[in-house]
Amino acid sequence: MAELAIDVRGLNKHFGTHHVVRDLALQVRPGEIFGFLGPNGSGKTTSIRMICGLLTPDSGEGTCLGLDVMRQSREIKRQVGYMTQRFSLWEDLTIAENLDFVARMFGMRGRREAVTRALADLGLEGRRDQLAGTLSGGWKQRLALAACLLHEPRLLLLDEPTAGVDPKARRDFWEEIHRLSADGITVLVSTHYMDEAERCHRLAYLAYGQMLASGTGDEIIAGQHLHTWAIDGGDAPGLADALRALDGVDQVASFGARLHVSGQDADGLAAGLKDFCAKRELDAEPVEPSLEDAFIHLMRDAPDPDA
Numbered sequence: 162m163a164e165l166a167i168d169v170r171g172l173n174k175h176f177g178t179h180h181v182v183r184d185l186a187l188q189v190r191p192g193e194i195f196g197f198l199g200p201n202g203s204g205k206t207t208s209i210r211m212i213c214g215l216l217t218p219d220s221g222e223g224t225c226l227g228l229d230v231m232r233q234s235r236e237i238k239r240q241v242g243y244m245t246q247r248f249s250l251w252e253d254l255t256i257a258e259n260l261d262f263v264a265r266m267f268g269m270r271g272r273r274e275a276v277t278r279a280l281a282d283l284g285l286e287g288r289r290d291q292l293a294g295t296l297s298g299g300w301k302q303r304l305a306l307a308a309c310l311l312h313e314p315r316l317l318l319l320d321e322p323t324a325g326v327d328p329k330a331r332r333d334f335w336e337e338i339h340r341l342s343a344d345g346i347t348v349l350v351s352t353h354y355m356d357e358a359e360r361c362h363r364l365a366y367l368a369y370g371q372m373l374a375s376g377t378g379d380e381i382i383a384g385q386h387l388h389t390w391a392i393d394g395g396d397a398p399g400l401a402d403a404l405r406a407l408d409g410v411d412q413v414a415s416f417g418a419r420l421h422v423s424g425q426d427a428d429g430l431a432a433g434l435k436d437f438c439a440k441r442e443l444d445a446e447p448v449e450p451s452l453e454d455a456f457i458h459l460m461r462d463a464p465d466p467d468a
């Protein structure tokens with residue numbers, strides 16, 4: 162089997178007394194798209210920064226691209242592409258100037274060719290002379306991705322790369338990620354979007370610095386042992402709260418005008434809902450639990466170690 166792109170265990174990080182990442186273990190295969198999900202402040206960015214050599218873990222061990230995460234951070238930084246949450250290029254330079262500037266900072270040989278290749282690969286040629294500050298969010302992210310790829314990294318670490326980007330640009334961005342993965346580039350990406358989570362080969366869900374679950378989307382859903390019913394008319398006042406109070410109901414979540422009502426006790430849930438829906442003349446049908454149902458359930462059972 163090819164060497165893992167990321168293979169770490171027992172990674173910990175504190176900021177002062179705050180234990181931000183707890184015993185993180187992560188294995189990512191070459192060419193895989195691995196998603197990091199979890200609420201704000203759950204430690205996704207800190208984990209990414211430890212893996213790419215920008216932060217030294219307090220403890221732990223492992224490798225990134227075969228290099229030691231505790232001792233070879235300088236070499237790791239050279240071989241990964243890291244896209245931060247905020248657009249960090251120069252707004253008053255053009256697209257081509259930005260890429261050229263980044264290539265100079267890396268001290269790259271064959272700078273011109275690298276910039277030309279990046280412009281072509283990311284479909285940026287037509288806008289090469291446009292000032293970065295005048296680009297839409299989607300094009301800015303595409304430029305940031307081009308800049309990360311200039312030095313031909315084998316691993317990309319993308320921290321919420323599509324936050325605030327419109328749906329069409331997000332889809333295009335993900336097509337690009339899949340193209341890179343097909344070319345053998347490994348991608349570790351954090352996101353809050355469920356549709357993006359579903360596009361990852363495997364995922365990890367973090368909360369309070371701990372990994373609560375990992376695997377394919379289907380494995381994570383199966384691990385929660387949920388039974389789910391969808392109920393129409395979910396926007397009726399008080400309906401969600403009334404459902405939450407029923408026996409057998411663990412959680413209720415809105416999906417547009419529908420409610421997903423889930424529980425682990427299949428028979429108890431069905432019995433409780435049957436009566437309730439008959440009395441209120443509501444339509445209910447069993448559905449497959451979604452990834453979002455599984456994540457909500459994970460959080461429900463997750464203790465906050467600092468609470």
Ligand SMILES: Nc1ncnc2c1ncn2[C@@H]1O[C@H](COP(=O)(O)OP(=O)(O)OP(=O)(O)O)[C@@H](O)[C@H]1O
Pocket residue numbers: 176181199200201202203204205206207208
């Ligand atoms: N340099 C720092 N100094 C002190 N605290 C920090 C520092 N960086 C992060 N933290 C804290 O560590 C915790 C985890 O932050 P982190 O950015 O890793 O989470 P995240 O899951 O990426 O969140 P988000 O989804 O909001 O980006 C937060 O409570 C944050 O305030």
